[in-house]
Amino acid sequence: MNHSLSHWSPQFEWILHIINVGVHIVNRSGQTVFYNEMMAQIDGLERDQVLGKNIFHLFPSLTDESSTLHLALEKGKGTSESIQTYVNIKGKKIRRLTAPILFMKETKS
Numbered sequence: 455m456n457h458s459l460s461h462w463s464p465q466f467e468w469i470l471h472i473i474n475v476g477v478h479i480v481n482r483s484g485q486t487v488f489y490n491e492m493m494a495q496i497d498g499l500e501r502d503q504v505l506g507k508n509i510f511h512l513f514p515s516l517t518d519e520s521s522t523l524h525l526a527l528e529k530g531k532g533t534s535e536s537i538q539t540y541v542n543i544k545g546k547k548i549r550r551l552t553a554p555i556l557f558m559k560e561t562k563s
Contacts, residue, residue, distance in 0.1 A: 471490050484524060513540045535553040
């Protein structure tokens with residue numbers, strides 16, 4: 455399975471990798487399609503263990519109501535900045551500022 459952003463330019467994907475901000479991109483079903491190194495450091499996970507995985511598998515403390523990523527997908531729009539606390543699959547508690555942005559819609563062929 456391809457977990458890259460191949461439908462975007464290589465330059466755009468390169469920028470997402472080098473910026474000093476954590477970026478976690480999921481598809482409409484919550485499956486991770488992009489996860490940069492800064493986000494891996496914040497979450498205490500390896501990129502390889504995150505790509506292709508569902509956010510609820512990676513962060514079992516999250517629910518439909520508490521996940522800002524899920525809420526943005528459900529509402530069809532980004533949410534305002536907020537502090538989110540969650541636990542990853544290794545049991546590490548993470549508290550960070552989150553600002554989900556919904557920037558593209560998947561189309562059905």
